[in-house]
Amino acid sequence: MSRRSLIASGITLAAAQAGSAQNQEPLRIVVLQEFDPKELEILRRAAGSRKVEITYAKNRQELKSLLPNTEILYGDLQASELDFAPRLKWIQAGGAGMEGFDKKVLASPIPVTNMQRIFAPGIADTAMGLLLCISRGISTYYMPQFYKREWKPVGTVRSPDHIELAGRTMGIVGMGGIGTEIAKRAHYGFGMRIVATDAKPMAKPDSVEILREPSWFPEMAKQVDVLVSAAPHTPKTERMFNEAIFRSMKKGSIFLAMSRGKLYDDMALVKVLKEGHLRGAGLDVFPIEPVPANHPIFDCPNVVMTPHTSGWGEERQVRLVAHFAENIRRYTLGEPLLAVVDKAAGY
Known part of the structure; x- marks a missing residue:
C-alpha cells in the first residue's frame, strides 16, 4: 500500500x-x-x-x-x-x-x-499538437500563409525546416499524470526516446528509457530535442526553467510548458527564442494569465499557444x-x- x-x-x-x-x-x-x-x-x-x-x-x-x-x-x-x-x-x-x-x-x-x-489525457493530446505545429512548420510557416490566402512551400525537400519526431529524445520534468500521458503518446505514437525526472520514488514506466531524481534535470536538459515542463508548482520548481537552462539546451530544440506557468521564466524564453537558439515553444500555461496583450511573447513567430485550455x-x-x-x-x-x-x- x-x-x-x-x-x-x-x-x-x-x-x-x-x-x-x-x-x-x-x-x-x-x-x-x-x-x-x-x-x-x-x-x-x-x-x-x-x-x-x-x-x-x-x-x-x-x-x-x-x-x-x-x-x-x-x-x-x-x-x-x-x-x-x-x-x-x-x-x-x-x-x-x-x-x-x-x-x-x-x-x-x-x-x-x-x-x-x-485532466492529463487532454493535456497530453494538446502537447503533441503543439509539438507537431512547431516540428512540421504548421504554426510558424503555414498558418500565417493561410490567413493571407497563400501557398508557398518553405525550404526544400531535404532542408531542416521540417523535422520528424521519430528517434528524437524528449525530456519530461514530472512524471505524474501529465508527464506519464505525454510519454506514452510520444514514445508509442511517434517513436520518440523518453527520459525524465521526478521527485517521488516510482517504478519506471515502460515508455520511459531513463527516470532519475530532480538533481539530474540540468544534465538532462542538455541532451534532449524536446523539453517538457509537467511538474507541479512548488517553491522548489518555481522558475526552474530559466535562462541558464534554455541556453544549455541544444540549438534547435523545443520547449513545451504544460503544467504551471510559474515553472518557467517567460522573458528568458523570449530572449532565446528571438535569438534563434530554440526552434520554438508550445505553451498552454504562462506565468501571468491572461497574457498581457503587449507581452513580447506575441512577437515570437516560433511560438504556438493555447490559453490554459489543454485539459478541457x-x-x-x-x-x-x-x-x-x-x-x-x-x-x-x-x-x-x-x-x-x-x-x-x-x-
Missing part, C-alpha cells in the same frame, strides 16, 4: 467512525461548482443507501452560511472560513494544482483530495464526476480516498 493510501485509509476510517452515530443524518455536501442534474444524480447514488443533500454555493458568503452543517466540500476553503466548518470532514478540490490553496487550510487536519490525472473537453468532465463519485462512495464506506494531497510536498 502506498504512503498516500495509508494516509487516506486512516483519514477515511476515522471519518467513518466519527460519523457512525450520525449515519441516519443526510450526508451534506456543498459544491462551489455547479453540476447538472445528471451529474448530481451520479454523486447522490455514490453514497448508496445514505441520503445525500448537495447544495451549490454561488459565492463565499453563501458558502459561509452553509459551512456549519457541511460534511464534504467540493472546491476550496479559506482560512477565515475554518471556524465556520466544525463538521467538515473532507475537501475535494476541483483541480489538480494546490499552489492556490490556502496554506492554513492545508495545515489543518482536514484531508484534501485533488483531481490528479483527471467533454471526456474530462465525465472523469471528474466519476472521480468525485468514487471518493464519495469510499468515504461513506470508510475506504481509502483517491488522490489524497501530500500536504508537506504540496501536491
